[in-house]
Amino acid sequence: MYIEKLIFQNYRNYSHLKINLHPKMNIFVGKNAQGKTNILESVYLLSTGKSHRSSKDQEMIKWDKENAFIKGEIITENKKKVIEIGLSKNQKKKIKMNGVPLKKRGDLLGQVHSVLFCPEDLKLVKGSPNERRNFLDQEISNLRPRYYYYLLEYNKILKQRNFLLKRIKYKNSFKDTLYVWDQQLVEIGSKIILTRIHFLKKINEFAKNLHTEITNNLEQIELFYQSTVLSNKEDIKNIKDVFQEKLKKNQIMDIQRGTTTIGPHRDDIKINVNQIDIRSFGSQGQQRTAALSLKLSIFELIHLEIGEYPILLLDDVMSELDQNRQNKLMDSLKNIQSLITCTDLNFLKENYPIENQVYQVKNGQLSMFS
Incomplete structure (x- = not known):
């Protein structure tokens, strides 16, 4: 199971974002308050229909906009699932799967699986x-x-x-x-x-x-x-x-x-x-x-x-773990897709065997890290 593509419109601090994710390791590096966690939140939202850090959907809409849109294209069991979530300051959240509206948030559960690690754990x-x-x-x-x-x-x-x-x-x-x-x-x-x-x-x-x-x-x-x-x-x-x-x-x-x-x-x-x-x-x-x-x-x-293994979301947790726990966590990433946020790449060893793609995040903009 992995996410192939993410698309945002007026979501958090992103005016527009379209990103093709690596099927293995995706690392988002940058200073605090740049939008790294927002990317992980979007995957959790696509999995559960709600945010892991806010009880109000309106808080996920860009501050000067009325609506937000999040779309994910997910490959699972060799099938593609397209999940779309529309947020509005004046209406209830709308969820579609493969173009079909879902009546309840509960209908989304079990379609995409993710496990989130964060300091608040x-x-x-x-x-x-x-x-x-x-x-x-x-x-x-x-x-x-x-x-x-x-x-x-x-x-x-x-x-x-x-x-x-x-x-x-x-x-x-x-x-x-x-x-x-x-x-x-x-x-x-x-x-x-x-x-x-x-x-x-x-x-x-x-x-x-x-x-x-x-x-x-x-x-x-x-x-x-x-x-x-x-x-x-x-x-x-x-x-x-x-x-x-x-x-x-x-x-x-x-x-x-x-x-x-x-x-x-x-x-x-x-x-x-x-x-x-x-x-x-x-x-x-x-x-x-x-x-x-x-x-x-x-x-x-x-x-x-x-x-199938779920998608693993690691939100700034590497800095919280000692070397032994870092190693154990990294060992679990070999055969799965992971999205990792961090402020530096110290945890990533040279010639690390897992294929990865590193993105620089700054003010709601992504660029390939070099």
């Missing part, structure tokens, strides 16, 4: 539970688009239940309808929990091997799914039963607080290294290595599931 380890849930949910959705719709449905039900809890606090008669939302929450929420548990198990197996290799057998990593439902069985019926029981047990507290205190929206991933919770007790080096192991695990899992 440290939040996966030391950030809030929400960071880890979002990471897990996004990666599952990319491989299992149906899961994305589970999340949408669950969040709608959760919003309605929380609204009802607030009303019950002031008018107890509304309590009679709470069981309806409880049943729906349990039905969808249990599917989310079970899917996450199974997915995390697969990541865990890859992470163990990768982390041991990166740390030269000095560290062992293990990932645990921490559920507020606390079911010990990977059985959908058991999870539903425990979930329902916990909702009843927490009902008074939920009404007092006006919010649902248990469910997949409150779950977390625990990351242990040598049996120690590194979120609380790990060094920054250990936390960074754990984040690298997590992302590389996703990379390998995608290859296992779809038979």
